[in-house]
Amino acid sequence: MxxxxxxxxxxxxxxxxxxxxxxxxxxxxxxGKALTAxxxxxxxxxxxxxxxxxxxxxxxxHLIAVEKQGRHRYYRxxxxxxxxxxxxxxxxxxxxxxxxxxxxxxxxxxxxxxxCYDHMAGRLAVAMTDALIARGLIVVEDRSGLVxxxxxxxxxxxxxxxxxxxxxxxxxxxxxxxxxxxxxxxxGRLGAQLLDQSLKRHWVRPLTDxxxxxxxxxxxxxxxxxxxxPLDLLAPPR
Numbered sequence: 001m002x003x004x005x006x007x008x009x010x011x012x013x014x015x016x017x018x019x020x021x022x023x024x025x026x027x028x029x030x031x032g033k034a035l036t037a038x039x040x041x042x043x044x045x046x047x048x049x050x051x052x053x054x055x056x057x058x059x060x061x062h063l064i065a066v067e068k069q070g071r072h073r074y075y076r077x078x079x080x081x082x083x084x085x086x087x088x089x090x091x092x093x094x095x096x097x098x099x100x101x102x103x104x105x106x107x108x109x110x111x112x113x114x115x116c117y118d119h120m121a122g123r124l125a126v127a128m129t130d131a132l133i134a135r136g137l138i139v140v141e142d143r144s145g146l147v148x149x150x151x152x153x154x155x156x157x158x159x160x161x162x163x164x165x166x167x168x169x170x171x172x173x174x175x176x177x178x179x180x181x182x183x184x185x186x187x188g189r190l191g192a193q194l195l196d197q198s199l200k201r202h203w204v205r206p207l208t209d210x211x212x213x214x215x216x217x218x219x220x221x222x223x224x225x226x227x228x229x230p231l232d233l234l235a236p237p238r
Contacts, residue, residue, distance in 0.1 A: 016061045017089065021046050022054050026077070026086050029064060031211045032115045034074035080170065083117030084187070090179035108237035109212035111180045113204060119176070119191030120198070123233060124215065124223070126181045128194065131227045138173055140184070145173030147190070158226070159200075160193045 017023055021044040028035060028043035035043075041051035055075060058064040065078045077083050113124040120128070132138045137151035147155065147162060155162060162172060168189060176187035186194065198204045203219030206212075215223070220234040 013061060013063070016057060016063060017086070019054070020044075021050070022058060025051070025054060025058065025075075026063065026082075027211075029075065029077045030083060030086060030115065030117055031206070032077075032118045034067060034076040036072060036074060040075060077117055080117060080187070084176060087116055087121070087176055087179060091177050091182065093179070109207060109210070109214065112237045113213040113215060114211045115195065115206070115213060116176060116178075116185070116187070118195065119185070119187050120195045120204075120213065121176070121178050121180075121185050122213075123181060124204075124213075124229075125185035125191075126178055126183050127229050127233055128223070128227050129175070129184060129186050131229060132186070135228075138186075138190075140173075140175055143175050143184075144171070145175060145186070145188070145190070147173055155190070155193075159197050160190070162190070164189075 017026065024044040025040045028040060037051055037055055038048060040055065041048050044051055044054065046054070055064070055066075059066055059075075062078050063082050064075050067074050067076070077086075111122055113120060113122045115121070116125075119125070129138075129140075132151070133140055135150075135154075136148055137154050139146045139148060152162060171188045173186065173190045174188040175184035176191070177183075178185045185191070195204075198219070201218065201222060202216055203222045204213040204215055207214050215234050215236070220231060223229045223234055224231055
């Protein structure tokens with residue numbers, strides 16, 4: 001038996017996200033990094049005491065979690081479900097009423113490649129997903145995905161463990177709607193491991209103070225040779 005969310009509960013969560021400062025805090029945490037209250041106050045554009053009040057509400061609402069290390073506290077997105085919901089809201093915002101806001105360099109970088117909690121998003125992630133489907137390495141239907149036998153061999157060669165021990169309850173292969181491309185990119189454990197391997201191989205690197213990922217020269221060559229992505233898609237955004 002599943003629990004049916006009440007309208008009151010939905011409204012309460014929407015109100016938590018609906019504040020500008022709290023939305024900025026969640027957006028900063030979508031980088032996948034755990035951040036301090038001081039760092040999040042900077043991202044939210046509020047004072048430290050105000051940020052602490054917002055963080056307390058988000059923790060109480062189970063949207064973020066806090067971890068203590070010595071005298072420091074680090075905040076992170078509470079779960080992949082929260083990250084998925086925030087990405088879906090970003091998609092709704094992107095197709096909503098247009099606002100006069102010129103696209104800056106950071107926006108161009110975000111559209112090319114960025115973190116979506118613990119996996120990649122943007123043109124890079126969408127192109128990788130398309131390439132994996134076209135080559136018959138994964139099969140996607142609705143929001144769920146299946147890794148084929150050819151895919152298992154491919155991902156094993158890429159250093160990805162599809163059957164972890166202990167087993168994880170998180171889906172292996174699922175899709176996530178990309179708010180900037182308005183198409184699907186890979187999430188789930190497979191998407192997270194693709195990001196992890198791309199970072200380990202130095203194909204992408206986090207850009208300072210942003211969710212954006214920069215594609216390195218090694219990455220241009222690696223994504224082109226391994227996934228067949230066109231070089232013009234991998235070039236630095238202009």
